Amino acid sequence: MTLPEQVNALSEMGVDFAGFIFYPKSPRYMGDKLPPEKFKKMGGNIAKVGVFVNKPYDDLLKTVEDYRLDMVQLHGDETPRYCEQVANYVTVIKAFRLTDNDPIEWMARPFHEASDMYLFDTLGSGYGGTGKKFDWNVLQQTTIDKLFFLSGGIESGDEEQIKAFSETPAAKKLFSLDINSKFEVSAGVKDIAKVQQFVQAIKM
Secondary structure (H helix, E strand, O other), rough: OOHHHHHHHHHHHOOEEEEEEEOOOOOOOOOOOHHHHHHOOOOOEEEEEEEEEEEEEEEEEEHEEEEEEEOEEEEEOOOOHHHHHOOOEEEEEEEEEOOOOHHHHHHHHHHHOOOOEEEEEEEOOOOOOOOOOOOOOHHHHOOOOOOOEEEEOOOOHHHHHHHHOOOOOOHEEEEEEEOOOOHHEEEOOOOHHHHHHHHHHHHO
């Protein structure tokens, strides 16, 4: 998110989280668009999630404090020790960028005690989301014993498939859906009507 009025609109429609990219190489980087003073004036009940990639520990905590973030999503090569240190101060979502054959349980195990939640996304050439569709079936082959976000190219029309997945054993800990590029008119600017239609369809 980069526009305060859109964050407020999401809050009004009952969306639980709004993500803010603090990775300067991302086209959705909001550090030069929403200074802390303006950011902290945003109201609503929506939780504000900062997305970081390999941010130095002290810099990350300062950003969390300056922006009063509720949660952080760590999308880089952060170690379990780093995640554990951050989790002492703020809720941590550790992101995993996966291919079809990755040993998910083996990858996630070191972070089980070091993070609060997971996020599963599609592996791309760089950090952050790719917009590519994530094959949720890879999660059917494992047991995820921690709350997780499902991401990876989610778009309008996926509602029934998501609902079907949510009924499977693999989705026992499914906590939330992370939507992004498929609901944008430009980087960091959402098609609010499209988001609202998706939210209503998912909740039916």
